[in-house]
Amino acid sequence: MNLKKAVALALATGMTLSLAACGGGDAKTSGTPAPAASGSGAATGTEITMWTYPIGKWGGTEAKVDEIIAAFNAEYPDIKVNVEFLDYTNGDTQVTSAITAGNTPDIIMEGPERLVSNWGAAGKMVDLSDLWTEEATADIAAVSESVVNACKSNDGTYYEYPLCMTTHCMAINKEVFEAADAMQYINDETRTWNSTEDFLKAIAAVKASGQVATPGIIYCGGQGGDQGTRALVNNLYGGTYTNADHTEYTANSAENVKALQTLSEQVKAGNLTADASFQAADELQAFANGTAAMTFCWNASNQAQYASQVSFTPYAVAFPTDQETPALCGGIWGFGIFDNGDEAKIEAAKTFIKFVCDDAEQGPESVRLSGFFPVRASQGDVYAGTEDEARMAEFQVMMPYLGDYYNVIGGWTEQRTNWFNMLQQIFVSGEDVQTAADNFVEASNAAIK
Amino acid sequence: MEQKSVPAAAKKPKKERRSEFSGMSKALVRRETISAYLFLLPSLIFFVGFVVIPMIICVVYSFLDYGLAGFEGFAGLNNYIEMFQDKVFIRAFWNTVLIVVVAVPTVTAFSLWVSSAICPMKAVTRSFFRCVFYLPVVTGTVAVTVVWKWMFNPYTGLLNQILGTTGFNWLGNPKTAIWCIIMILFTTSIGQPIVLYVAALGNVDQSLIEAAQVDGATKLQVFWKIKWPQIMPTTLYILVITTINSFQCFALIQLLTSGGPNHATDTIMYYIFDMAYKYQRFGYANAMGVVLALIIAVFSAVQFKVTKTDNG
Numbered sequence: 001m002n003l004k005k006a007v008a009l010a011l012a013t014g015m016t017l018s019l020a021a022c023g024g025g026d027a028k029t030s031g032t033p034a035p036a037a038s039g040s041g042a043a044t045g046t047e048i049t050m051w052t053y054p055i056g057k058w059g060g061t062e063a064k065v066d067e068i069i070a071a072f073n074a075e076y077p078d079i080k081v082n083v084e085f086l087d088y089t090n091g092d093t094q095v096t097s098a099i100t101a102g103n104t105p106d107i108i109m110e111g112p113e114r115l116v117s118n119w120g121a122a123g124k125m126v127d128l129s130d131l132w133t134e135e136a137t138a139d140i141a142a143v144s145e146s147v148v149n150a151c152k153s154n155d156g157t158y159y160e161y162p163l164c165m166t167t168h169c170m171a172i173n174k175e176v177f178e179a180a181d182a183m184q185y186i187n188d189e190t191r192t193w194n195s196t197e198d199f200l201k202a203i204a205a206v207k208a209s210g211q212v213a214t215p216g217i218i219y220c221g222g223q224g225g226d227q228g229t230r231a232l233v234n235n236l237y238g239g240t241y242t243n244a245d246h247t248e249y250t251a252n253s254a255e256n257v258k259a260l261q262t263l264s265e266q267v268k269a270g271n272l273t274a275d276a277s278f279q280a281a282d283e284l285q286a287f288a289n290g291t292a293a294m295t296f297c298w299n300a301s302n303q304a305q306y307a308s309q310v311s312f313t314p315y316a317v318a319f320p321t322d323q324e325t326p327a328l329c330g331g332i333w334g335f336g337i338f339d340n341g342d343e344a345k346i347e348a349a350k351t352f353i354k355f356v357c358d359d360a361e362q363g364p365e366s367v368r369l370s371g372f373f374p375v376r377a378s379q380g381d382v383y384a385g386t387e388d389e390a391r392m393a394e395f396q397v398m399m400p401y402l403g404d405y406y407n408v409i410g411g412w413t414e415q416r417t418n419w420f421n422m423l424q425q426i427f428v429s430g431e432d433v434q435t436a437a438d439n440f441v442e443a444s445n446a447a448i449k
Numbered sequence: 450m451e452q453k454s455v456p457a458a459a460k461k462p463k464k465e466r467r468s469e470f471s472g473m474s475k476a477l478v479r480r481e482t483i484s485a486y487l488f489l490l491p492s493l494i495f496f497v498g499f500v501v502i503p504m505i506i507c508v509v510y511s512f513l514d515y516g517l518a519g520f521e522g523f524a525g526l527n528n529y530i531e532m533f534q535d536k537v538f539i540r541a542f543w544n545t546v547l548i549v550v551v552a553v554p555t556v557t558a559f560s561l562w563v564s565s566a567i568c569p570m571k572a573v574t575r576s577f578f579r580c581v582f583y584l585p586v587v588t589g590t591v592a593v594t595v596v597w598k599w600m601f602n603p604y605t606g607l608l609n610q611i612l613g614t615t616g617f618n619w620l621g622n623p624k625t626a627i628w629c630i631i632m633i634l635f636t637t638s639i640g641q642p643i644v645l646y647v648a649a650l651g652n653v654d655q656s657l658i659e660a661a662q663v664d665g666a667t668k669l670q671v672f673w674k675i676k677w678p679q680i681m682p683t684t685l686y687i688l689v690i691t692t693i694n695s696f697q698c699f700a701l702i703q704l705l706t707s708g709g710p711n712h713a714t715d716t717i718m719y720y721i722f723d724m725a726y727k728y729q730r731f732g733y734a735n736a737m738g739v740v741l742a743l744i745i746a747v748f749s750a751v752q753f754k755v756t757k758t759d760n761g
Binding site: 124213222276413417428429 | 518707
């Protein structure tokens with residue numbers, strides 16, 4: 001082999017290795033977003049950067065976030081805040097790249113599964129215990145003790161200071177259900193299905209009415225929106241996803257296996273479709289298009305987002321269950337601070353977080369920007385008197401159905417992949433339900449550190 | 450037949466070449482050498498910074514337990530041992546091999562066929578076809594996959610409408626998903642080879658073709674004996690880049706199937722990404738990167754060897 005060929009081979013090898021090497025060490029990576037100078041404030045003083053995931057209008061509505069920063073700077077002119085918006089497709093990659101490259105932002109806005117269980121557990125986050133004063137803790141606990149517990153690690157260190165929360169539910173196409181005479185299976189006042197059996201009758205009626213391509217789609221093409229399929233399975237016969245201590249997964253329990261078998265039968269009967277090429281976003285689009293008569297991935301924010309696309313009434317309802325009340329998956333969003341070793345920046349970041357969450361005027365405004373509900377009892381009904389009051393009241397009904405916030409269990413990242421793989425095995429490959437569920441639990445438990 | 454063109458200077462004996470420099474003063478030689486290195490420096494900095502150093506880091510990290518929290522211990526060969534016991538990696542390996550084995554020959558053969566067909570056409574027509582086939586290359590991968598995803602949609606997709614197979618889930622079926630990926634990869638990969646082949650065929654020495662035709666050579670003989678040897682360097686280049694691109698097939702998987710259903714479309718590159726960015730197991734991901742690089746190197750070496758043999 002002559003020199004030219006050797007060099008060509010070396011180049012080919014090098015290109016591949018350099019791609020793989022992007023994930024580790026102190027090497028700078030290109031996936032990290034550059035901070036956008038959208039903030040205002042004094043040229044001197046402390047400058048901090050915040051990255052936000054798309055949590056309602058916190059993600060991508062620069063003008064709205066700028067208003068918050070302007071309000072903050074009116075009170076704290078010496079702290080300049082830069083904002084960068086992430087999305088759920090690439091956000092994790094960008095954060096991981098930033099962590100490995102050592103150029104993380106100061107503040108990040110997301111939920112406990114990332115802030116506490118992932119980055120906090122890896123020692124990358126600042127202890128926020130000083131923000132959790134007795135008063136703040138009592139205020140938040142008055143709404144839900146689950147929120148308080150979700151924001152701290154097993155050793156009691158707080159890595160998140162929460163702002164807002166919601167319950168994830170499902171939604172139906174009201175006109176289609178009315179035409180199929182299936183609204184009789186839903187309690188309009190409580191926004192619940194009468195029973196699991198009634199849910200099965202409803203989807204059969206919708207299928208028989210022939211109005212839509214499919215009554216509902218069990219999406220399992222990826223992890224996006226997997227809280228919907230988890231809640232569907234867990235609720236049908238009262239199963240749980242983890243044990244109460246969040247130390248092991250329980251998706252192979254008799255209740256869950258029965259639910260998976262029931263859903264599998266419904267798919268075979270054509271009353272539901274299982275789609276391994278669809279993630280939640282695809283399923284939501286199918287719902288908005290009128291292809292499907294229901295979605296398993298709904299919440300107040302999604303309703304606001306899809307409002308302009310639908311030509312029917314999206315009717316939010318809890319997941320069907322044979323229990324007294326449903327147990328809905330919750331979403332808790334707030335702020336964490338990356339430990340960049342700069343005390344001045346950490347203090348500035350805490351000041352900003354405190355202002356955004358706890359300020360008497362700004363706190364409710366920050367919650368409204370998220371499109372969800374406050375985690376502080378003192379903030380009351382933040383939508384009262386606003387144009388969103390009626391719409392949010394529809395979802396407020398389901399807030400008491402908030403179930404256990406099990407997302408803080410170890411091995412969360414791994415189990416998300418295991419979950420959609422398990423659904424694919426059951427619904428696409430027709431594997432034995434119990435075996436697939438056992439394999440899921442075994443693999444997910446093994447990932448708990 | 451093609452003769453290897455060797456620079457005249459290279460053919461000269463060492464003594465003679467040395468004499469070329471003997472007429473120059475040492476200072477001049479040194480100055481020219483420094484100038485040459487200075488010209489090389491900018492690209493050398495990038496090459497070392499973004500290829501050589503990451504390459505070394507990758508190899509080093511492949512022997513470590515390295516996660517989000519940082520260095521967790523020396524892994525020795527554990528990452529490599531785990532890799533070959535990892536069923537998903539094995540599946541991803543065979544999926545990758547399938548993609549390469551199907552995509553590389555078909556892309557190369559189809560490109561050559563299209564190029565041969567459009568090469569004799571008028572310049573305007575030739576440019577039109579080159580544009581048409583090159584369009585998917587310059588179109589963003591995301592845009593291309595969004596269009597394909599819409600075409601493959603089981604409920605409203607164009608493909609099912611045309612074939613009358615409404616409801617069939619092309620990307621959600623383990624038997625068809627990988628072939629859908631290969632087909633999309635094919636459409637996005639043929640643009641550059643076609644442009645290269647059209648250029649290469651245009652540079653074939655016409656006098657040789659005319660001489661062969663005068664001697665009674667058939668079209669097939671003209672192709673195999675005259676054109677094929679002359680476009681061999683282009684073919685080799687196309688084979689190598691298509692092989693590397695196929696081995697590194699990632700964006701299509703990420704955007705269309707997430708490796709599913711049931712790992713039917715997992716590729717090594719996608720699995721590396723998953724391990725590094727989803728599970729934050731950088732040591733393990735780097736070990737897979739090393740193995741992928743070695744596989745590509747072996748494939749490329751075989752291609753060099755085969756084409757060298759063909760080239761006589």
